[in-house]
């Protein structure tokens with residue numbers, strides 16, 4: 164499996180606190196069947212993003228790994244890019260700072276409860292820069308949990324969506340779990356990632372979620388969301404054709420009352 168969202172770089176955000184924890188997180192990921200990890204430190208009001216410093220720490224992690232773990236994993240660098248004013252200004256000057264492995268893809272994160280007022284404009288601006296935004300864990304955003312309308316609008320503009328493995332297994336509560344499954348069952352998601360922060364509550368494991376998705380939605384879909392699609396992103400390639408998200412492009416079904424009144428016109 165390929166994990167696109169993991170707070171592996173130590174001492175830079177609310178993820179791994181030290182080198183030892185980072186090494187243990189990689190070991191846990193490898194034992195879970197993960198072959199590639201994109202380390203994605205936060206860039207938000209609380210945590211400053213310094214690509215060079217993050218790359219240096221990632222290299223320290225690579226060098227500290229036991230040989231058998233090092234040979235089983237490939238580590239890359241990206242960013243958990245918060246859509247705030249400071250970041251969206253900064254990215255205009257230096258988009259390569261935030262990209263996943265310097266390819267076109269960018270993880271974008273919303274606040275837990277709200278959506279930026281200028282969201283459509285912000286997405287447009289990122290695309291003008293040649294970036295391909297991937298929205299992280301919409302199933303955990305309170306506004307998107309209440310209504311799917313905004314997400315449907317963004318899917319019509321080909322926005323890519325990442326769901327958290329822990330939401331699928333119920334670790335983020337019943338609502339996030341229900342919404343995650345709704346997104347999976349309707350082809351509204353393109354990637355599942357760990358969003359790992361530590362070794363206890365938010366771990367780098369994804370195999371339990373993979374097994375559930377394979378059982379409930381199909382092995383081919385699990386393979387696409389956990390392996391094929393994220394590997395294309397890791398390597399900076401275009402995704403293969405994706406199934407059409409259900410209920411996004413079709414005309415809405417006329418309601419019972421509308422159908423009834425039309426019959427008697």
Ligand SMILES: [Fe+2]
Pocket residue numbers: 168170243358
């Ligand atoms: Fe994150």
